[in-house]
Amino acid sequence: MSNHFNVEQKLGIKLPTPLQSFSPDWPGAERVSIHIKRDDLIHSVVSGNKWRKLSGVFSDPATLPNAILSFGGGFSNHLHALGYCCHQLNIPFTALVRGDYSANPTPMLRDLINWGTRIRYVNRIEYSRRHDHDYLNQLRLAHPDTTLIPEGGSQQAALTGVQSVITETEHNFDVVICPVASGATLAGLITALEPQQRAMGIAVLKGVGYLESLVEQFLPARTDNWHIAHDFHHGGYAKTSAPLLTLIQSVSEQHQLPLEPVYSGKVLFALKSMLASHVFAQGSRILVLHTGGLQGARSTKVE
Known part of the structure; x- marks a missing residue:
């Protein structure tokens, strides 16, 4: 195989991915600014954090x-x-x-x-x-x-690919939010942050302590610039609820933002709840990573 062979071109990978301003009419959303990193647009199949983690x-x-x-x-x-x-x-x-x-x-x-x-x-x-x-x-x-x-x-080599989410994002932000299942995506984001920035993971399965350990195994040292929210898994991995499905439909229709119930839908559901509770300080700049995985919409388990 020629050394001039371009893997990303052959696969149809599209980078860098765009930022989408997101201004929903949710209580509390007017207090902050939100942008979504559209990694779901990397590729129709190899989308989001899957390509980031496999690129190496x-x-x-x-x-x-x-x-x-x-x-x-x-x-x-x-x-x-x-x-x-x-x-x-x-x-x-x-x-x-x-x-x-x-x-x-x-x-x-x-x-x-x-x-x-x-x-x-x-x-x-x-x-x-x-x-x-x-x-x-x-x-x-x-x-x-x-x-x-x-x-x-999820392996150590995957972190470099995930770090590129931050390095190709010129937009300044205070907190980056992503789903957490196997830990490497959140770990990669954490290791790319500036000292004043924070990362928040949204657990998509039941795993208090367990998910934290998955992330920590990839970090070179203990840091306090991240945490995982565990209240939005809707019953467990690949499980969902009627309110979650309603939110997914609403966001898709109003903002032309495709979501699925396994990862991205749970992140937006968590964000809506946190905005209503004023979890984020006035004027916070929030970056949400859309990790793709839209084939998760092909199967849904309602709890």
């Missing part, structure tokens, strides 16, 4: 992996993005999927099948070992010359 894997066309193996659930945005990249770049890809969907593949899995992904369904017990050193060594022996990428693409 594909950054050098001279050293592309010979093969890739990674982990995820039946609706994983990470596997979806990775499967597309591997298909476009002719890299063999193996997906270890939690649960057996062989009789009724999800829309995401049907895409992977169409892209030639080798899918292996594993039970929850085996999947729980995805971070275990001995288990990973067994996988390396079974899949020689293969690059293993953690669930969600």
Whole structure:
């Protein structure tokens, strides 16, 4: 493969992403200024933080992996993005999927099948070992010359890609807000902040303490410029509620801002609640990272 081969061009990646001013008629919104970093516009499939976290894997066309193996659930945005990249770049890809969907593949899995992904369904017990050193060594022996990428693409190398969200944003802000599931996106933002800036994560699953530990594993030192809000997961990961779905529809119609209920919808729901409670000081400049993952709108679990 030529060294002049441009991966981002071949994949159709569009960077930098635009900032969208956001002025909803929500109580308290008039006290602050809000901009949304539209990382959902990076690509129709490899959107948002998925490309940011994977960009390092594909950054050098001279050293592309010979093969890739990674982990995820039946609706994983990470596997979806990775499967597309591997298909476009002719890299063999193996997906270890939690649960057996062989009789009724999800829309995401049907895409992977169409892209030639080798899918292996594993039970929850085996999947729980995805971070275990001995288990990973067994996988390396079974899949020689293969690059293993953690669930969600969350690894130390992902932070550089996420940091670019901040470095390409000329707009000054006081706080940046993003969803939190596997920790690397929030960690990448934290490590790119100026001393006077803060980061806030919105937990999209039940995980007080656990989510904090996921973020801290990527940070070079303990800092106090971030925290995670845990009150807006709507019952757990990939679960939602009628008020959340109503908000998503309203924002989509009034602001031409596509949302889904797994990540971005919960962030906007949290923001609306916090504005009403005057969580942010008068005049605060808020940057919301839209992390993409819009295929999450293909399946919804209402609680």
